[in-house]
Every structure is written in structure tokens, then in C-alpha cells.
Amino acid sequence: MQRVFSGIQPTGIPHLGNYLGAIRNWVKLQSDHDCIFCLVDMHSITMPWSPEELRQQTLGSAACLLAAGIEPTRLYNQSAVSAHARLGWIFNCVARLGWLNRMTQFKDKAGKNRENHSAGLYVYPNLMAADILAFHATRIPVGDDQKQHIELANDIAQKFNHDMGVDFFPEIEAFIPPAAARVMSLRDGSKKMSKSDPSEQSRIVLTDTADEIALKIRRAKTDPEPLPSEIDGLAERPEARNLVTIYAAMSETTPEAILQQFGGEGFGQFKSALTDLLVAKLAPVATETQHLLKNKDHLISVLRTGAEHARSISEPIVQEAEKLVGFIR
Ligand code: ATP
Ligand code: MG
Secondary structure, rough: EEEEEEEEOOOOOEEHHHHHHHHHHHEEEEEOOOOEEEEEHHHOOOOOOOOHHHHHHHHHHHHHHHHHOOOOHHHEEEEHHHHHHHHHHHHHHHHHHHHHHHOOHHHHOOOOOOHHOOOHHHHHHHHHHHHHHOOOOOOEOOOOHHHHHHHHHHHHHHHHHHHOOOOOOOOEEEEOOOOOHHHHHHHOOOOOOOOOOOHHHOOOOOOOHHHHHHHHHOOOOOOOOOOOOOHHOOOOOOHHHHHHEEEEEHHOOHHHHHHHHOOOOOOHHHHHHHHHHHHHHHHHHHHHHHHHHHHHHHHHHHHHHHHHHHHHHHHHHHHHHHHHHOOOO
């Protein structure tokens, strides 16, 4: 059975982009893959953070993922399993600075003020490569924004294998969903929906109430034209395209089918139908998340059990990598 690894940062409540780009596919993969899902709390501290918020968001994210259908035994938090940090350090010494300099996520997150960002943000992709390769996972369900990091992980694995003269780390494959792999901000069709966007209006999160969803969709940026009947009509209309893509992905159909239904109409009716769809699909997740959050001890024990399972797989692999490097164990 192919092994799947994927992670999400507990930097806030998961949003619709995380759901469509990652979580929904994680749930589907569980039936026929050996899956490991991780709350990557070590990645979360690459940007400024508050310890209390990190604790709360780790449990909040755990509750959300379980509510969305992730099996409890598959879920843990990264910092609880030392294999990540150990292999991450080895990869810091394998990856080349030139490779990291090309990473667009670092450029996006650091902006103009690069000198003031943490060294952790810069080496984030090395730790991400370690997250995956510590499990010898080969199939990585991610949104489109992580494609470059997956390519880098393959470069690191290849260089490690080459330098150590072994065929130890497997080639990995990004598993990017065919639709809604990059859900855009509701306020700006040129930016991806992100937990770290300061505007809460830019994203729908999995715990939003029906009223919050309605308000965010009503305020979502659009243009004055009616919806087109053909897909080509969305080419220069990023905000309209984003809403149509969301509608199609949530109803598991194609944007073409949605335009057949709504083409020629203004956004009023479309937005109200989109709100109903989102509320119908997300309300059960929100209710279950709130229910799970009432028992924090249970959530902590789920993560501990998941960590034990993750340790049992990653420990022998990382010990072998350490031996190959020349570390005496
Ligand atoms: P942050 O802003 O803190 O980086 P994020 O919103 O980018 O948060 P991550 O935790 O970094 O979320 O990513 C978790 C998963 O969700 C990854 O697989 C990523 O590719 C996917 N993802 C993130 N944003 C989107 C999006 N807008 N559309 C589709 N997939 C996304
Ligand atoms: Mg991100």
C-alpha cells in the first residue's frame, strides 16, 4: 500500500482552501493508502507566534481535522516526534543555499524585509522534505502552492542518495487535486486564500457559522458583469473564476456545468446559492469541531497515540539515515 504523508500548520483554523486543496483529499485517500497526517507545529513557529495561541490552534486544528473525517490514529503533532528535527538538520546540510533562494513561499512570506525573518522560515522546505522522507512516504496530497517544495524534497533526496552512495530515499510525487488546487482570497483574486492573511474576510474557515459564511460571500469581491456562459469568459475575471471554482469543487462538478446553470445571471442569485451550498457542506464539520473542542484531554490523548504510531514508522528510517551520514548511535 502506498504511503501518504501530509501536514497542515496550526497557524489558525483551516479554511476552504485547505479543505479543497488538502483535507478533503486526505479523507478520501484513507481508504486505500497508509496515511499519516501531521499538525506541523514546528513549521508554525517560523513566523512570529504566541505560545498560548499555538496551543489552542493545535487543538483547534486537530478538532477540525477529526470533524472533517480524518481517522484519529493517523493524526499527531510534529514536535512530538523527534525524527522530524533530526532529519531536518541533516537536510539543512544537504540542501544548497541556491536551491532555497529560489523558493517562492519564502519570498511571499518574507516580503521586502527579508533580513528580519527567522532562519527557520528560510529552511522551512528542508524540514518539509524531512517530514515526508522520514516516513518514506511517496504520495503527498497538497495544494498547488506546495509543488515547488515537493520538487525540492526530491532534489534533497537525490543528493543524499548520491552523496551517501545509496538508494535510500524514494522519489516522491505531489498529489495535487485536479480542481480547486489554489483557492484564492475572497478579497483579492490574485492572492491565495491563507490562514496568515490579516483579513478574516479573505477566507471562509471550517468553523464559520451560517451567518458568517453568508456575510463573507456577500462581501466577496466580484465585478459588475453577469456570469458568462462559457469558461473562456472567466479568463480575465479572477474573482468570478474563484467563486465558480469553489462552487464546482464543493458540488463535485465542473465549472462548465456551473456556468451552464448560472451563465447570464448577476452575482446576487449565484452568491446566495453558493452560500447555501457552503453552509450545507460545512455546518456538520463546524458542529462536530465545537463538540470535540469541549474535551481537550481527549484531543491531547488522540495526538499522543498518533505520535506513537508515527514514531514507530519514522524512528528506524531516521536512525538508518543517521548511520549512513556517519553518526554513531
Ligand atoms: P499559512 O498562511 O500559515 O501558510 P496556509 O493557509 O497556507 O497557512 P498551510 O498550513 O500552509 O495553510 O497548508 C496546508 C495545506 O493546505 C497544504 O497542502 C497547502 O498546499 C494547502 N493550501 C493552503 N492554502 C491553499 C489554497 N488557498 N488553496 C488550495 N490549497 C491550499
Ligand atoms: Mg502555507
